[in-house]
Amino acid sequence: MSSNKKLIVGNWKMNPVTLDEAKKIASKIKRISPTLTSTETVICPPLPFIISCGSRKEVKHFHLGSQSASVEMVRGPHTGEVSAEMLHDIGVEYVIIGHSEQRARGESDVNVAKKIKAVIDAGLSPIVCVGELVRDEAGAYLEVLKNQIKHSLADVPLASVKSIVLAYEPIWAIGAPEPMKNEDIHESSIFVKKVFSDIFGVEAGLKVRVLYGGSVNYRNAPDIISYGKVDGLLVGRESVNSPGFVELLKAVDNIAYK
Numbered sequence: 001m002s003s004n005k006k007l008i009v010g011n012w013k014m015n016p017v018t019l020d021e022a023k024k025i026a027s028k029i030k031r032i033s034p035t036l037t038s039t040e041t042v043i044c045p046p047l048p049f050i051i052s053c054g055s056r057k058e059v060k061h062f063h064l065g066s067q068s069a070s071v072e073m074v075r076g077p078h079t080g081e082v083s084a085e086m087l088h089d090i091g092v093e094y095v096i097i098g099h100s101e102q103r104a105r106g107e108s109d110v111n112v113a114k115k116i117k118a119v120i121d122a123g124l125s126p127i128v129c130v131g132e133l134v135r136d137e138a139g140a141y142l143e144v145l146k147n148q149i150k151h152s153l154a155d156v157p158l159a160s161v162k163s164i165v166l167a168y169e170p171i172w173a174i175g176a177p178e179p180m181k182n183e184d185i186h187e188s189s190i191f192v193k194k195v196f197s198d199i200f201g202v203e204a205g206l207k208v209r210v211l212y213g214g215s216v217n218y219r220n221a222p223d224i225i226s227y228g229k230v231d232g233l234l235v236g237r238e239s240v241n242s243p244g245f246v247e248l249l250k251a252v253d254n255i256a257y258k
Contacts, residue, residue, distance in 0.1 A: 006225060006252050007165065007209055007232030009042040009127060010239025011067060011096060019049055026053035028242040032249055033062035039253040042094050042127075043239070047082060054091045065094035065127070068102065071114035073121060084122035095119045096234075098129045098152055100171045109151035117155045120163055127234070128152055129213070130192065131169040142191060149195045161204045165211060167234040168192050173214035174236070185212050185228030218248035222255045
């Protein structure tokens with residue numbers, strides 16, 4: 001995927017309830033995706049629905065993603081686990097790793113790092129979620145964010161950094177009535193790129209895509225892209241509201257060349 005295109009990722013979480021609903025949502029997104037000129041979209045349905053939400057033929061600007069993957073890279077006695085290689089085999093291209101909801105359930109930076117390695121080794125692109133729990137005026141959250149990025153990416157070789165996507169999702173803004181202020185989004189995305197540059201070099205830092213996640217909808221998405229100056233969005237509840245998500249894709253695509 002061209003790095004100058006905006007990347008919109010729909011994280012469906014544990015929605016919808018039925019396969020029929022999932023296929024309907026995916027169908028609407030597959031219909032709009034080929035009309036986009038400067039935007040790529042990724043949908044991440046619940047695991048049982050991924051195959052049915054894909055397509056036998058390639059759909060332009062449309063990609064499948066998974067909401068997680070196992071740290072295990074080889075087959076074996078890993079009950080309940082799904083490997084990155086299995087996901088690759090069913091057409092998945094992206095995997096969300098380290099989402100705040102998983103971190104809240106105890107997933108550590110060490111575990112995130114293992115998953116990133118497994119996903120990269122399987123030829124997939126990890127969407128690595130990072131974000132502070134609280135935003136204090138003294139700026140202590142910056143150190144928290146820096147350490148989270150450094151520890152999560154600890155096992156990534158320089159040759160593999162081009163496959164990484166970073167998703168900045170301030171935990172306090174997820175599910176809030178309004179997203180983070182656009183100027184603060186811009187400031188934080190610069191900081192995330194700076195930390196990435198410190199680890200992998202300036203060139204890698206300039207090229208890495210940083211998405212924003214947190215209370216995104218079709219109404220605020222264009223301003224977040226335009227004034228927050230991010231490379232795309234990680235969309236939660238709006239991504240299973242197919243009319244709203246379609247409008248979001250259109251709106252983002254419309255401002256991409258401005």
